[in-house]
Amino acid sequence: MASDHVELKPGLETTRAQLARAFGDEEAAERASQPGIVPMRKPFKKLFVFSDPHKSKEHGYNFDGWTEGDDLGPVFDYTGTGPTKNQVLSGLNGTLLNHQEQGLELHLFISDGHVKPGGAKKQRYVGRMVVDAEDPYQERWDYDTKDNLRLVYVFRLRPVELDQTDVRPSDAVQAATKTVVLPTPPKMEKPLGKPGAKSKKTEKHSTGQTVANVPGGERIVTRREGQLVTAFEAHLEKAGHTFNGFQIRVEGEDYVLTPDLYDATDHVLYEAKGLTTRPNVRMAIGQLADYRRHLDNADTLRVAVLLPSEPTSDVKALLKAEDVALVYRTADGFAGWPLAPEEA
Structure with a gap:
């Protein structure tokens, strides 16, 4: 049974063992030493998430x-949790992603x-949070404990009540100490390791749009960009x-x-x-100009905007004036690809 009462107030300092005793069940002691996502289902129906920003500094990514x-x-x-290999959206990460559905x-x-x-380790209580309904996570790349490049999921947590949340400037994401350009594998449909394979996407990327209930009312969340990139990847893969x-x-x-x-x-x-x-299109032009400054062989790198349909003639003229190629989707493929020799 639970003991050692702990009142969760923003700024409270405690330990994982104390929390396990106060909110856990017969397996609480074991859970105290588990990864950073710890369910306490019975009888309190809570999910504790422990962030340790200093841990990842040894690899330069935080x-x-x-x-x-x-x-x-x-x-x-x-x-998310998972110290080696690619992280997955199941297990404890799946519990975090779907915590509301699981009550x-x-x-x-x-x-x-x-x-x-x-x-x-002393644990400071920040407050009650919720995984963002519109954009629940972002895919990032990091090195695991064996120095292998792997996919990680960075969940976006929002305060349930901001005035009941311990928000401190010292807890902000740390700025990079140097510029690092990390080549990453393509977005995958199947597990990494097989030539030309692609990792499974979630519903988040598989539908044209969806309606998400988030603070501030219903908002339409477009999925078209992800669909477009996936289709173009398949086009490139088919072409070798x-x-x-x-x-x-x-x-x-x-x-x-x-x-x-x-x-x-x-x-x-x-x-x-x-x-x-x-x-x-104007945003894409600016983004490409920003990206290319940081990439090797930038003087020979070509840049292109990928669109779901043909733009107006003046937008085409804008792209040409900025030396940005245009590729857009058609009923039977992609117009403008491969890039014409004069665009090289």
Whole structure:
């Protein structure tokens, strides 16, 4: 039975063992030493998430912490569990992703020093959170404990009540200490390791659009960009092209740049947009200009915008003036691909 009552108030300092005794069941002691996602289903129906931002610094990548957020408020980025190989959206990560459907209250803690005597890690309670309904996670790349590059999931957590949340500037995502350009494998449909394979996508990327209930009312969440990239990857694969992506951390910034697609065979960097509108094309032009500055052989790198349909003649003229190639989807493939020799 639960004992050692603990009242969860923002700023509370405790330990995982104390929390296990207070909220756990007969397996609580074992759970106290498990990974950073710890379900306490009976009788409290809680899910404890423990963030330790200092752990990943040994590899130079640190995704955990508060971000600027958006018009809905701040967001805490939390890296899922799984110390080796590619992380998966099942097991404990699946529990976190689906905590609301499972009826589990999500509570966030941050490691903050050690308890003396004994040396146990001190856990500071941040507050009750919820996985963002619109954009629940982002895919990032990191090195595991064996120094192998692997996929990780960074979950986007939002406070349930901001005034009941311990938000501190010191807990923000740490800025990169140097610029690092990391080539990443292509988005996969099947497990990594097989030539030309692609890893399974979630429903998040498989439908044209969906309606998400998030704070501020219903919002339409478009999925077209992901569909477009997936279709173009299949097109490249069929043509025998090698392709991948990049993850760019810029010195002094906490933001991660993630170009949509790099065709290594043709040395072309693509930025995809889900809508064929002037504002989207203008954004893509700016993004490509930003990305290419950080990539090797930038002087020979070609850049292109990938669109779901043919734009207007003046938008075409804009792209040509900026020396940006255009590829767009048609009923039977992609117009503008392969890029014409004069675009080289």
